[in-house]
Amino acid sequence: MTMSSIDLTLQIWRQKNNDSLGHLETYPLTGINTDMSFLEMLDVLNEKLTRDGKDPVAFDHDCREGICGMCGAVVNGIAHGPERETTLCQLHMRNFRSGDTLVIEPFRSRAFPIRKDLMVDRSAFDRIIQSGGYVSVNTGGTPDANTILIPSATAELAMDAAACIGCGACVASCPNGAAMLFTSAKISQLCLLPQGQPERKQRALAMVETMDREGFGNCTNARECEAVCPKAISIRNIARLNREFLAASLFEG
Amino acid sequence: MKLDARIPSGDLAQKWDNHRFASKLVNPANRRKFTIIVVGTGLAGASASATLAEQGYNVKTFCIQDSPRRAHSIAAQGGINAAKNYQNDGDSVLRLFYDTIKGGDFRAREANVYRLAQVSGNIIDQCVAQGVPFAREYGGTLANRSFGGAQVSRTFYARGQTGQQLLLGAYGALSRQIHSGKVTMFNRREMMDLVVVDGRARGITVRNLMTGELESHAADAVVLATGGYGNVYFLSTNAMASNVTAAWRACKHGAGFANPCFVQIHPTCIPVHGDYQSKLTLMSESLRNDGRVWVPARQGDQRPPASIPEAERDYYLEQKYPSFGNLVPRDVASRNAKEQCDAGKGVGGTGLAVYLDFAEAIRRDGEATILKKYGNLFQMYEKITAANPLNEPMMIYPAVHYTMGGLWVDYDLMTTIPGLFALGECNFSDHGANRLGASALMQGLADGYFIIATSIAGYIGASSLQPVAVTAPAFDQSRKNVAERIHRLLRNSMQGPAGKVTVDEIHKQLGRLLWDNCGMARNKAGLESALEQLPAIRDQFWNDVYIPGNATDINQSLERAGRVADFLEFAEVMIRDALAREESCGCHLREESQTAENEAKRDDANYSHVSVWEYKGEGEPPVMHKEPLAFDNVTPSQRSYK
Numbered sequence: 001m002t003m004s005s006i007d008l009t010l011q012i013w014r015q016k017n018n019d020s021l022g023h024l025e026t027y028p029l030t031g032i033n034t035d036m037s038f039l040e041m042l043d044v045l046n047e048k049l050t051r052d053g054k055d056p057v058a059f060d061h062d063c064r065e066g067i068c069g070m071c072g073a074v075v076n077g078i079a080h081g082p083e084r085e086t087t088l089c090q091l092h093m094r095n096f097r098s099g100d101t102l103v104i105e106p107f108r109s110r111a112f113p114i115r116k117d118l119m120v121d122r123s124a125f126d127r128i129i130q131s132g133g134y135v136s137v138n139t140g141g142t143p144d145a146n147t148i149l150i151p152s153a154t155a156e157l158a159m160d161a162a163a164c165i166g167c168g169a170c171v172a173s174c175p176n177g178a179a180m181l182f183t184s185a186k187i188s189q190l191c192l193l194p195q196g197q198p199e200r201k202q203r204a205l206a207m208v209e210t211m212d213r214e215g216f217g218n219c220t221n222a223r224e225c226e227a228v229c230p231k232a233i234s235i236r237n238i239a240r241l242n243r244e245f246l247a248a249s250l251f252e253g
Numbered sequence: 254m255k256l257d258a259r260i261p262s263g264d265l266a267q268k269w270d271n272h273r274f275a276s277k278l279v280n281p282a283n284r285r286k287f288t289i290i291v292v293g294t295g296l297a298g299a300s301a302s303a304t305l306a307e308q309g310y311n312v313k314t315f316c317i318q319d320s321p322r323r324a325h326s327i328a329a330q331g332g333i334n335a336a337k338n339y340q341n342d343g344d345s346v347l348r349l350f351y352d353t354i355k356g357g358d359f360r361a362r363e364a365n366v367y368r369l370a371q372v373s374g375n376i377i378d379q380c381v382a383q384g385v386p387f388a389r390e391y392g393g394t395l396a397n398r399s400f401g402g403a404q405v406s407r408t409f410y411a412r413g414q415t416g417q418q419l420l421l422g423a424y425g426a427l428s429r430q431i432h433s434g435k436v437t438m439f440n441r442r443e444m445m446d447l448v449v450v451d452g453r454a455r456g457i458t459v460r461n462l463m464t465g466e467l468e469s470h471a472a473d474a475v476v477l478a479t480g481g482y483g484n485v486y487f488l489s490t491n492a493m494a495s496n497v498t499a500a501w502r503a504c505k506h507g508a509g510f511a512n513p514c515f516v517q518i519h520p521t522c523i524p525v526h527g528d529y530q531s532k533l534t535l536m537s538e539s540l541r542n543d544g545r546v547w548v549p550a551r552q553g554d555q556r557p558p559a560s561i562p563e564a565e566r567d568y569y570l571e572q573k574y575p576s577f578g579n580l581v582p583r584d585v586a587s588r589n590a591k592e593q594c595d596a597g598k599g600v601g602g603t604g605l606a607v608y609l610d611f612a613e614a615i616r617r618d619g620e621a622t623i624l625k626k627y628g629n630l631f632q633m634y635e636k637i638t639a640a641n642p643l644n645e646p647m648m649i650y651p652a653v654h655y656t657m658g659g660l661w662v663d664y665d666l667m668t669t670i671p672g673l674f675a676l677g678e679c680n681f682s683d684h685g686a687n688r689l690g691a692s693a694l695m696q697g698l699a700d701g702y703f704i705i706a707t708s709i710a711g712y713i714g715a716s717s718l719q720p721v722a723v724t725a726p727a728f729d730q731s732r733k734n735v736a737e738r739i740h741r742l743l744r745n746s747m748q749g750p751a752g753k754v755t756v757d758e759i760h761k762q763l764g765r766l767l768w769d770n771c772g773m774a775r776n777k778a779g780l781e782s783a784l785e786q787l788p789a790i791r792d793q794f795w796n797d798v799y800i801p802g803n804a805t806d807i808n809q810s811l812e813r814a815g816r817v818a819d820f821l822e823f824a825e826v827m828i829r830d831a832l833a834r835e836e837s838c839g840c841h842l843r844e845e846s847q848t849a850e851n852e853a854k855r856d857d858a859n860y861s862h863v864s865v866w867e868y869k870g871e872g873e874p875p876v877m878h879k880e881p882l883a884f885d886n887v888t889p890s891q892r893s894y895k
Contacts, residue, residue: 033527037637040529047757050801050810053749058807060319062492064532066633067417068323083636090636115463116807123440126320130432134425135384139304139702140375142382146339149393159386159411162418166322195384 004034006098010045012057013105018113024103034094038081039064039071041093059118066090066230069165072172073118074105079169079228087167087230107172111179111215122168124214125182132206133186135195154192161188163231170225170233176217181225183211184241185233191244201248208245254509254867256880259663260364265886266346269368272664276707277714284309287713290457290472292444292499294321296416296423296694297677298478300701303426306435308706313470314427315442315459317494322424325480325492326677326697329416330537330630332400332408333380333694335373340397344405346370351887352403353692356582357657357685358839358855359889360512360863362882364664365682372703373695377409379702383422387411401538401690402580402894408691413537413629419694423701442468443812444499445735447475447506447673448727454503454673455721458731460739462812465805467732469723474672474709477503478701481656481678483516485820485827486772487764489653490522490535496816497823500660500679504823508668509865509878511661511681513823514831517688517840518773519654520586523637524606533652534637536630538690541579541586543614543623544647546570548607552597558608558646569593577894584687584840584853585894587651588773594650601648610646651773655693657684657839658830661865661880665708666700669865671716674708676700681863686839736804742814745799753799756814762790763817763824771824771831776844780832787828791821826866826875833877836860857889 007030015022029048032041039061046056061071066087073088075081081091096102104118112120150158164185171179187204190196196203219238226235261272279287287310291302294316302314316324336349349370354361377395381387387409388396400408411418430436441462448456448469456471482497483489504510521541523534549556550567569589571578579586590607593599600606615623620643624631631642638648660668660675662682667674677697684692745753770783794817802808837846837853838860846854863880 033529035526035638036529037531040531043531043757044529047755050755050799051750053801055801056810058809062318062323062494063325063328064493065328065490065534067328067414068318068325068492070318070323086636090633092637092639094639119807122319126322126428126431126438126440129322129425130428134429135382136429137379137382137426138307139300139379139426139706142375142378145337145377145381145387146394148381150389151393152389152391155386155389158384159418162386162411162421163414165417166320189386190384193384193386195382 006032006034006093006096008032008096009101011101011103012117014057014117015114017116022114032093034092036093037064037089038075038091038093039089057118058116061089064089067165069167072107072167072169074107074172076103079107079172080230085230085232087165107168109171109177111177112168112171120168122166124216125166125168125179127214128179128183128207128210129186131210132199132203133190135190136199148194150193158189158192161185161192161233161237164233165231167230169228169230171216173224173228174217175222175224176220178219179211179214179216180219180238180241181229181233181235183207184237187244188237188240191240200244201251204241204244204248254669254865254878256509256661256669256865256878257663258362258880259665260362261664265363265367268364269371273707276711279710279714281309285311287311288313288472289474289476289709290470291315291476291478292457293324293478293480293679294424294427295324295326295478295480295677296420296697297679297701298324298476299420299423299427300698301476301478301676301705302436303423303430304702304706305709306430306433310709312430312436313439313472314436315439315444317441317443317462319440321427321438321440322421324420325495326420326694327417328492329694330413330535331539332398332410332415332691333376333419334400334407334689334691335377335409335695336370336407337374337377339395340406342405344407348405349373349407353683353689354685354887355890355892356689357687358892359685359857359861359884360838360882361683361685363884363886368704369683369696369699372699375703376695376698380419380422383425385411385418385422398539399542402577402582403689416694419698423698444479445502445815446731447503448731449506449670450721450725450727453671453718456723456728458728458735460735463807465808467735469728469732471721471723471728473718474674474712476674476676476705477660477679478676479679481659482820482823483653483656485763485824486653486767487760488525488530488533490519490533493532496819498816498819500675501819501823503660503668503670503673504868506670507868508670508673509661509867510658510826511863511865512658512686512830513827513866514771514834514841515657515686515839516653517583517655517657518587518651520583520590520651521609521649522652523634524601524603524648524650526602534633535652535654536634536649538583540609540627540630543626544579544609544611545613546579546586546607546609548593548598548600558600558610567598574894581894582687583690588842590649590651591773606648606650608646609649611642612646615643655688657681657686657688661863665711666704667708667712672712674705676705739804739811739815741795742798742811742818743800743804745797746801746803750799754793754797756798756800756810756817759790759794759798760817760820763821766790767824767827771828773840774842774844775831777832780828784825784828784832787821787825794818794821829875830864830866833864834860855891861889
């Protein structure tokens with residue numbers, strides 16, 4: 001850990017709620033320790049704003065170790081900032097240079113209404129999962145775990161997709177505001193595994209329908225989602241979703 | 254306060270069966286007449302919500318985050334234990350029970366722990382049926398690893414993201430019930446108060462974090478699954494929003510709080526590097542399977558690790574504990590790291606770190622093998638510290654990680670308030686004075702999937718519950734009390750920040766006080782001094798804290814302030830509990846209670862009990878009650894890892 005300190009100019013999106021107009025506000029911030037995480041830098045700013053009698057910047061965050069998916073903002077045009085495969089909470093200030101200007105905006109999408117400042121409502125993701133992103137088993141009465149044999153490679157492939165943290169960076173980066181990467185990750189995980197077979201077609205149809213209803217756009221292979229995904233979810237999953245959806249539409253009435 | 258654990262009769266192995274047989278049931282057609290509130294959507298809360306809804310109850314579920322999928326169970330890395338004995342290495346329900354009781358240093362209830370071991374296998378079956386992508390062998394069977402000092406391989410895992418995958422499984426089951434209309438989900442709500450009517454838990458008051466509105470919700474039973482209170486130390490591995498508020502408010506209504514001083518300090522965390530630090534990051538202790546812990550043999554040796562020859566390194570765990578070596582339990586590893594640093598042998602910029610070295614493992618197994626096992630952890634470490642563990646040893650230091658203490662519950666997981674249940678980390682029941690690795694996930698899911706439904710049916714079946722509406726006076730009063738407290742918190746907000754302190758400044762003060770005096774090692778003088786210093790911090794908070802904004806909007810400073818206000822009250826119970834327990838046990842060393850070799854000395858003659866604290870009102874000291882622990886099936890032994 002080599003400690004050094006940088007000075008930054010922050011331009012942060014401030015918006016009272018979804019009904020008001022927002023604007024970028026400029027805040028100079030000096031003496032930022034480069035070992036800080038991006039969110040710790042925002043903490044420092046908020047302490048300063050509080051002491052100055054100003055309203056701190058609202059932003060979502062919780063685990064601060066890159067797994068809960070609650071944090072996220074667009075930094076200089078890139079969801080979760082410049083480091084690849086990294087959530088905003090795991091982005092460290094050593095990625096920036098003294099004198100940089102950082103433009104910090106919320107994850108924008110028609111389906112993600114802004115609540116305040118950098119905080120958005122991603123409950124549309126929950127509704128996509130609710131429409132079929134699970135295996136319908138009740139608690140109890142399941143067979144011994146080792147009666148379901150799954151090749152290691154299949155389990156790994158399912159795990160690659162299951163690693164999605166539901167942060168919404170894919171939607172924020174997509175020119176069409178599509179939730180295809182998110183939805184396809186869950187559909188892939190379950191269609192690859194034997195447990196997911198009984199509901200395979202119905203799941204694909206229901207989740208895609210919900211995705212459309214929630215106001216997300218469609219995929220045009222811009223691949224922006226894959227580029228910003230903190231968990232490196234591949235767009236191969238989108239191809240798989242398309243195949244699943246097509247097969248389900250053709251053969252499920 | 255009456256403490257009746259209501260442990261079922263019969264042999265240890267028969268108790269759970271006997272209990273399920275003796276418990277009342279609720280007819281499936283009648284279940285829809287009852288509403289259950291579940292607060293929290295981690296492993297315990299999500300699995301309980303789904304299971305109760307599947308059985309036909311109406312469930313109202315609340316979470317503090319924007320989605321139930323974000324609860325902090327998601328961050329658990331290493332794995333989940335189960336007595337499947339898939340590896341044919343001598344594991345059994347009895348052995349998992351024994352390891353858990355022994356690991357907890359004989360401060361947990363035999364019956365509860367045995368039941369946990371009994372249902373552990375069902376959890377794995379359930380999760381696999383849900384499509385949780387556990388690691389597999391090439392033949393397609395489930396893979397296991399040995400974890401946290403266990404001498405059998407009983408830990409199931411999904412890369413370093415086991416908690417995430419299990420939580421997403423439970424979240425899927427919960428989502429399915431939301432879709433079916435059996436669960437009504439309330440996101441971004443914080444429980445502010447419990448509502449007790451005629452001596453029974455009948456509802457909650459929550460604050461809508463988006464609008465500031467105080468809402469009342471009534472039910473026939475209330476289930477708290479609100480996690481642990483590690484954030485009382487300010488710095489911990491917990492998520493930022495983890496708090497004690499729900500449990501503490503329940504305590505103020507008469508729920509006993511058990512063993513609040515039992516806090517686990519995890520040995521393999523990334524060291525603190527600055528005042529601005531907001532949280533500590535844990536790395537799975539599976540790292541200790543291949544990493545060797547060492548410090549320079551000479552005090553104050555500032556050379557980079559590569560320049561320190563083998564002969565001048567002190568592999569202190571391997572030397573002190575030849576049979577367990579680097580795999581000693583968490584408390585032993587943490588305490589020894591602190592001892593080395595206190596003796597001036599700590600490394601890194603702050604001197605508050607020890608090395609965890611993979612060089613030998615890399616030489617033995619090759620980089621590829623090591624990366625396959627720990628790649629994501631190495632990546633995480635490098636991201637935070639900008640150092641690559643393939644090239645230089647990691648630096649680690651202990652951090653607050655898990656709280657074994659929690660709301661006192663009986664065998665049914667019911668608190669001392671009838672109709673109020675506590676599940677998962679929020680209760681005290683299974684881990685005694687120290688939790689074994691990969692057992693938190695097991696307990697959360699055991700409570701939620703396989704235990705609470707029996708308890709709820711038993712409670713409802715045996716009680717004649719009158720309908721309660723949110724128009725009842727108790728709900729009005731509760732909202733009024735909560736509103737007044739919020740008003741008090743915002744008292745200074747009109748005057749501006751001049752001469753005032755921020756919420757975080759107070760929280761950091763409290764954290765330092767507890768870390769210094771009520772951490773891994775405690776003594777009477779330190780605890781008494783902490784108890785003396787606490788009221789001044791509390792007064793400063795209530796007099797001088799400045800919270801910007803108001804209560805009718807999104808106000809994250811106000812949210813934090815409410816939690817810190819409760820931590821400030823709760824800390825007193827923690828310190829008093831630590832003072833009263835004049836023995837070393839589990840995770841903590843009471844400095845006055847040591848063996849001749851400076852190891853922890855338990856005192857079974859005087860402290861083989863659960864300490865349960867009763868809240869007595871503002872300004873009154875809490876009162877301690879004891880639940881004696883009986884060991885009929887195991888003989889408490891002094892732990893030795895030498």
